[in-house]
Structures are given as structure tokens and as C-alpha cells.
Amino acid sequence: MQPECIKMQRISRLIAIENIIRSEKVSSQEEIIRKLGKMGIKCTQATLSRSLKQLGVVKVPDGRGGYRYSFVSDHVPQIQAEAKYDLVNVIRSIIEVKGMILIKTSPGYANSVAITIDNYGRYEIAGTIAGDDTLLVIPRDNVSPAHVRNILEMIFPGIHSMTG
């Protein structure tokens, strides 16, 4: 009967939603509805909510006090377990300096270790600074170096026994 547009409705909406989210900053569903409207696509907030769930969309804090929609898949799942395991072996020493942790590694590996620590995303660790074979792990105020060492042990199991 109708060889024409059959059920493109849903699909084109999904595509439009993705385009909107990828191209501009949107921070509420109502906002998306409005933009869809301008593109000639109409749907209710209920449907949009379901669509976002299907697309795997998340509302992330933008770090500036607001939120924005984004795709989960863009926030690459971390964990390169094996690489992490190898990294334990490049660590040569761990000492405490001025309430911070100083780690010596094989030449060229400091940055990899630092990135691994950063990716672990522990709040207690304010940050890391890496040179070529040395990195500094800086605890937040009121966080003890000992606590940080425990965290490091979690990230790099066996690390302390190896380095004494």
C-alpha cells in the first residue's frame, strides 16, 4: 500500500537527537524538545526520556556549575588491566617527601604511571606531576601519605613489597 515512509519516525528522531547532543550544548530535555521542534520533529518529553535512555545519553556536570547532555560511549571506559599490571615492574622506589609521595620509575615511564594513577580517579589524590623517570603524587590536604600508599597498593597490587 504505502511504499513511502513507514516507521522512519522513531529512527529519524533518534538520529536528530544524537546530532543535537553532539553539536550543541543542551542541558535539559525541554531544550532538546524545542530544538527537535525546529527541525520538524515532534514528540513529548516522555518519549524523549525513553529515547535518551535507549541512546545511552547521560547528563554530565560540565565543571562550570552546569550540566550538559553527552554520550556514555564518549566517555571511554577505562581500565587497561594488563598494561597496568606491567607498569608495576617499572616502579623502582617510593619515598615520602614533604607529605607527598615521590616515585622513581624506569626511564620514560613516569608519565604512564601518573596517567594510570590519575585515571583511577581517587579523590584523596589531588594530582600527579611526572617528569621522565620521576613523579610526584600529591595528596589533598588532610590526607595522609600512608593513605595514599594504600591507594597506590590498590592501583598497583604488590607495588610495596617490590619496592620495600
Next chain:
Amino acid sequence: MQPECIKMQRISRLIAIENIIRSEKVSSQEEIIRKLGKMGIKCTQATLSRSLKQLGVVKVPDGRGGYRYSFVSDHVPQIQAEAKYDLVNVIRSIIEVKGMILIKTSPGYANSVAITIDNYGRYEIAGTIAGDDTLLVIPRDNVSPAHVRNILEMIFPGIHSMTG
């Protein structure tokens, strides 16, 4: 009242929240509140909402019809695009550690920010050390971190309001 000074309240709450979210599946803020309660940490849902925003937590569709809270591995996808022209936008956080100022930036930008600070030539700033996405601004002896923050505000107008 409490004889002890408690500034750790906030920090320990953030840490607890992170632990909960990393270790178990939670799908609503009320649920997190309950678990915090069992750990002896009490706060309202409003505060939790704000904490989640600060921590960069998102509610992601779990692909099974439900949702779960999770951390966004790498913050701020689009900021990067806009950031190329304005260094202020690559600055993600500024905190005080050990009397120094630790600045986190988008990946790869720490050095640019450090150079900008160095070039500004303020006597109060003894020097900077930059890694890939983190830099340390070291005040001269007897120069307060707060003062350094003021200087930073001069170099990067709007910096604090954005990262606070």
C-alpha cells in the same frame, strides 16, 4: 557543640560517596543517602546532589532498562573545542596544597598555562612546575596562597568563578 574542628566533613563525605558508587550499583540519590547513613555520614539529598555534581558523577542507562550512577572518566568533551583560543577554559580546577597552588588542566595544557604564568613575571611566584595536565605554582616564602590566587585571577580573569 563539637569541640573538634571538622572541615573534614565535606571531604569524607565525598570520599564515601565515591567508594559507594565505585563499589556497588546504586540508582538513585535516596539510595546513596541510605548507604551513607549506614556509614555514619548524614546529609540531605540536596547536598548529595551538589556533591555528585562536584565529583563529576553521572546517571547512566545500564542497558538493562535501569540506571546506575557512575563516574565520567574524562570530563568535558566539548570544552576542548572552544578552548584552543582561551587558556582560561582549559583550567579545570585550582586547589591549595601544602601552601602551594595546584592547577589541573585539560590534557596537554599544563605547560601552556605554566608558561603564561611565568611570563607574567610576578615576584610573588617563585616558579611553576608543569606535567601534562597538572601544574604546581609555588609561592615565595611568606607569600600566601590566597595572594597567589589573586595574581592568577589577574592573569586569567574569571578563572576562579569558573573553577569554584
Next chain:
DNA sequence: GAAAAAAATGAATAAATTTGCAACCAGAAT
């Protein structure tokens, strides 16, 4: 092609989350 089954949608509603505001608290400045 018609009936049955499955999927999708809107309206209304419930549930969950965010925010404005005033109070509060700790630290810095005076």
C-alpha cells in the same frame, strides 16, 4: 488480509533532581 502480538507514544502523574535562599561556620583580616 485479518487477527494477534509487540512496540511505541502521549497524557497525566509520580519520582527524582536541582536550585534559591537564609542561616551557619571556618578562616583571614583588622
Next chain:
DNA sequence: ATTCTGGTTGCAAATTTATTCATTTTTTTC
């Protein structure tokens, strides 16, 4: 100590998002 200042919080209200239910649309099956 007293005042300022900036940040944190709870409360209540506002906003935003998810879901229930009834209905419609599409797909499947016979």
C-alpha cells in the same frame, strides 16, 4: 575578640526526568 568573606548546608520550592496506563501503530503470524 570582632568583623568580613567565601564556602557549605538544610529546607522548601521549582524544575526536570521517569514511569504508569490507555491507546495507537507497526510487525508477525496464520
